[in-house]
Amino acid sequence: MRLQKATEIALYAVLELAIDPERQLTAVEIAERYGISTHHLAKVLRDLGRGGLVDSVRGVGGGYRFAGDAKRLTLMDVISLFEDVSADTDELPPQEAGQEIARGLRFVLTELDTQSVATLRSITISTMLKLIVRRPWATIALEPRRPTVRRGR
Amino acid sequence: MTKTRRPNRAEVEPIRVATVMDVPGVIALDEEVTGLLKPAYWRDMFERYGARPGGSRVFLVAESDGRIDGFIIGEVRAWEFGSSPSGWVFAVQVRSRLRVQGLGSRLFEAVCESFRAAGVDRIRTMVAPDNTEIHSFFRSQGMMAGPFIELEMRLD
Numbered sequence: 001m002r003l004q005k006a007t008e009i010a011l012y013a014v015l016e017l018a019i020d021p022e023r024q025l026t027a028v029e030i031a032e033r034y035g036i037s038t039h040h041l042a043k044v045l046r047d048l049g050r051g052g053l054v055d056s057v058r059g060v061g062g063g064y065r066f067a068g069d070a071k072r073l074t075l076m077d078v079i080s081l082f083e084d085v086s087a088d089t090d091e092l093p094p095q096e097a098g099q100e101i102a103r104g105l106r107f108v109l110t111e112l113d114t115q116s117v118a119t120l121r122s123i124t125i126s127t128m129l130k131l132i133v134r135r136p137w138a139t140i141a142l143e144p145r146r147p148t149v150r151r152g153r
Numbered sequence: 154m155t156k157t158r159r160p161n162r163a164e165v166e167p168i169r170v171a172t173v174m175d176v177p178g179v180i181a182l183d184e185e186v187t188g189l190l191k192p193a194y195w196r197d198m199f200e201r202y203g204a205r206p207g208g209s210r211v212f213l214v215a216e217s218d219g220r221i222d223g224f225i226i227g228e229v230r231a232w233e234f235g236s237s238p239s240g241w242v243f244a245v246q247v248r249s250r251l252r253v254q255g256l257g258s259r260l261f262e263a264v265c266e267s268f269r270a271a272g273v274d275r276i277r278t279m280v281a282p283d284n285t286e287i288h289s290f291f292r293s294q295g296m297m298a299g300p301f302i303e304l305e306m307r308l309d
Binding site: 071072074114115116117119121122123124126127130131134136 | 253282283286289290291292293295297298
């Protein structure tokens with residue numbers, strides 16, 4: 001699954017602000033931290049504000065603050081403000097040639113989507129922040145790689 | 154003067170190995186949460202997982218004043234496909250009003266401790282993709298997708 005740029009930026013912003021809900025950061029500060037466009041981030045922050053996930057504080061010393069419930073808000077809640085990543089359940093056009101092949105492919109791709117959606121719905125902002133501190137990817141990189149299964153003849 | 158917050162029940166409720174006296178409380182809690190009364194099922198679960206504590210099977214309860222507010226059940230299972238034995242959790246329940254306050258995490262940590270004592274270094278479970286609450290709970294404990302993919306087919 002590849003997320004759109006705006007969604008990715010939204011996740012960066014929400015996670016960065018949720019590290020300390022009392023702290024205010026400006027769009028420039030967040031943008032510099034992640035090497036992203038301030039202009040693009042400002043648009044994303046407006047959408048996050050409309051979604052009730054961040055508060056904006058105007059004036060000198062103003063900025064943005066996390067306004068969600070980190071223990072309840074999931075990655076999917078943030079993502080769904082920007083794009084639809086739910087499993088594709090559109091009906092196929094009837095009586096089209098090759099429809100069964102299309103159905104078969106759709107069936108397999110839905111399997112992948114179902115897993116992705118379940119994962120994104122299960123990970124809260126709080127869980128994600130704990131995961132980032134724990135850095136499980138560092139441990140996985142140290143474990144011996146599984147042998148690759150080769151297709152023999 | 155700094156005010157000290159009183160810990161809530163979920164943070165301090167004792168967790169211990171289940172006894173036969175806890176079974177009615179487990180049945181009642183499960184009925185409260187799921188709406189299903191399954192006395193025979195839970196008596197059988199206790200016989201299989203709680204009656205001989207200290208081995209590879211673990212049945213723990215969170216109880217105070219005779220009231221069961223949560224439980225967790227698991228066992229050390231040997232695995233095929235070249236995987237070493239690991240702890241397997243297949244039941245966890247916390248009274249609805251005490252959720253997201255730390256009791257489930259304490260039960261989970263207690264079962265992890267039992268598995269460590271039994272000599273395994275991994276804990277596994279399985280969740281339905283649409284069971285977001287329990288999936289989220291296990292994720293919050295640090296569980297990630299494992300190295301196996303579950304497959305099944307109908308036999309009719």
